[in-house]
Amino acid sequence: MKSTGKRHPSYIMLMALLVLLIGLPVYVPSSSYTIILVTNVLMYVVMALSWAIFSGPTGYISLAPAAFFGVGVYASAILSGSLPLPLVILIGGLASFVLAYLVGSVTLRLRGMYFTMFTFGLVELVRNLVHWWEVNITGTVGRLIASEEPVTVFYGMVAIFFAVLLASYFIGRSRYGLALRSIGESEEAAAHTGVNVNRIKAVTFGVSAFFMGLTGATMCMRWSYIDPTTAFNIQYSFMPVLMAIFGGTGHLYAPVLGATIFSLLEELLTTKFPYYYMLIFGLTMIIVIVFMPSGLEGVIEKWRKRGKGGPEGVTYDAEKT
């Protein structure tokens, strides 16, 4: 919670990252593999960050990201060509917000495993509903999309990345961030301290879904054809959760780092070891969970505290962002 003004190292790093990302298409061909790879990394980074907005402080493990991503994809597929691009993306995000807010208002009283199972079921429900709709109402399966240039999708993801970073930062520092953390510790005590627990949970779940919807709507433009199976692929639920667990959720850099390393690792493994990919991936995950229970963040924070010469065994969360 310390504010150290504009010369904070993370502020400088953020600016450098922004310049680097915006300038990237100048240095590499705008439809090159690099652009597509970085777009893919950004997609996972945004998904993990959005997930961490709600699930990080509250501890509610949601497996619904694929549902919100898919809603964004479909909104974009339906509207593309008929509206300006930014508006299409925004509607994709808003549609996910509305779905998450409504679902959240009803189900966020479920706790622990029950909530997780429900969100898992939500992905299947929405996917099957869309599938049913296509078979019985529109009589088609899937949709053709007028896809955009890779560089357009890339800039879209850069913009969403910075939007979700800013949103996470300001939520984390505001009274809502404090309230979310209190909800994660004791909903009862939070309510008896004046926090409208159910509303804050539902709205934050919605905000988290909003960015997932934006991502889906943007990434959709990379494809030329989508159907419910690709749009609501459960991988979009599992990956962000694993990445956030791998990186950690206590600091902003943690999900970014986790998602970047994880998605690069995935890329490397699928290209170099296509047959052993899942095996190596699973092993890596097990090793990380066993040896780094608080993720990369745990290791980094331990190292940072030692560097500062802080008292052993006493940890204060004063720097929590």
Next chain:
Amino acid sequence: MNILEVEGINKHFGGLAAASAVDFHVGAGEIVGLIGPNGAGKTTVFNLVSGALLPDSGVVRFKGIGITGLKPHKIVRIGIARTFQSVKIFSKMSVSENVLLGHLFGRAKGSVISDPAKGETEEILDFVGLAGLKEARAMDLILANQKRLEVARALATHPDLLLLDEVMAGLTPTEVAKAMELVKRIRDRGVTIVMIEHVMKAIMSICDRIIVLHHGMKIAEGTPEEIVSNKTVIEIYLGE
């Protein structure tokens, strides 16, 4: 003027009557003790007043206005705060963040984390005697300080009525003495207090009035002198 009026309140858990036809009132500025053997329904009464539970029937009025059925956060915002029998502080948050939350979401509803908000947080921490520990993580505090922190968090919501649920349980005699003194100072700030307590010395010396519950029913009410000489109360506590 009565700040709190509870009329004929009932709460059943299956076949168990946790509160049956409980009637009592609390005058503004009083310290009222709520005593009774374990399972007498004391905490249930707190849960019914603070909105954690809905009564099966009966009415709770605060400053003359019915508040039965209001959600807990609404009840906090009209001026009733509480602590918990088993300490429920936000253990991973810092001491000052715990109190800040009360300030930001309670009746004062400061909407931003500002310097005045932090100033008030410090004033309250100073008041309960935790000024030197504001940066500590709540889980690192000893029990007596965790209980004080819970009181501080409740005070930060700007209550007119404070419900204290066994703030002295598990404390050493010295800590109990300090807690008694704190309760009196809170009343001197203008906050009315209802406290559940098993530490009889504390109850008898600081309460203006005492209400005795047994099996969910109010069996006695009066000044400490009247309660210690009440036959029914003695029977319950000491056996016949």
